[in-house]
Amino acid sequence: MINISERLARIASFVPHGVKTADIGSDHAYLPIYLVQRGQSVQAVAGELNEGPFLGAERNVRSHGLADKISVRRGNGLAVLTSGEVDVITVSGMGGGTIREILAAGVEKLEGVSRLVLSPQGDGDSLRRWLLAHGWKIVDEDMLIEDEKIYEIVVAERGEMVLEDPLQLEFGPLLLARKHPLILERIEYELGKITLALKGLEKAKGDSGQERRDALQARRRQLEEVRSHVSS
Template structure:
């Protein structure tokens, strides 16, 4: 089973030997890959849509993995039994939906599972959501594929080693505490791109007639720029080009 760069990075985050529940499995590619390579013994491929689930069943059967990978129609984690999985994967959906699935499925968790999350939006809100519920971010990665950036994280409610607080909480939530700690090169590339875009927006707003709406927008953009510059300081002064 050949995986895209994004799916391969997600698969690499799964701990060897764990039982996987793939929420929103779509084609079932990650469970197939992980069972095929022997990294995990079994998996549940779950989806709210009958069509995607039927596609997953077909792919699983084609790879001779119907005994190892079971499919289940499920709205989020609704059909998951307590303690049934060691790793829960929720990827490729909006941040709001990720938080909804975690909130509604909280009673399904023993507190020992690892969650591998790849929200497509509202990533800062997802990190804040996890933090206030005592989840620890164990690892993060960020992938650039086909011109799109994909941050992803592994989290758990189990006590993790204390992470060095190198930046303000707002910056860590916005860009990822582990990505920043690693000085992840893809994050740096994304931050520099965002800084260029933000500077361009500021330049355009500065040329507009003075108006309360413009002032409010300028304040928002300058706040975003401040966070980006704070994050880029982590990479060294040579990375910080504010274009003031």
């Protein structure tokens, strides 16, 4: 059995058993190999744009004797797929804005896909906003730290969902509802940046400086309210 990181294992935990999967931006195809070895994927596509990781993925798939079950393809985003080819798509290891762009550019390839397992590093609000606007609902969420970076996992399935609170889009409706402890770490980091920014504005004069101060203080109050909710 291949060894994979905690982040990839956590992503894999949201993939159902016996499905066809595609891992986009698959790097060295660790996740597809793991999913096929465990029987979660009966067939898989490992899509990778960059030559080095693509060649590494091919080698890894062959060395594990899985060339008949994992198709390694070089291409940009969902361009490596044909419509209706897979049931589940995973995308991880990049910003939420980039994942959103990948989905938007290949939206026709999402035909037949029943579940998306997405792990953005930052900018999760724009990704959630896109999902809700395009007929997806958020059915599960998780959060973890790896290599001193905070990663979210957003699991979406076909359906309707309305989120009017921008904080739910930013922090994740299910993560907030469950009061995930890593939200506190994220908030403390953000508050630290605000404190530094306010200190940097102490000598700023004029309306623009005051407007910036007001915006930062409003943001600080907003984050403190979220912190209070999660801590309660």
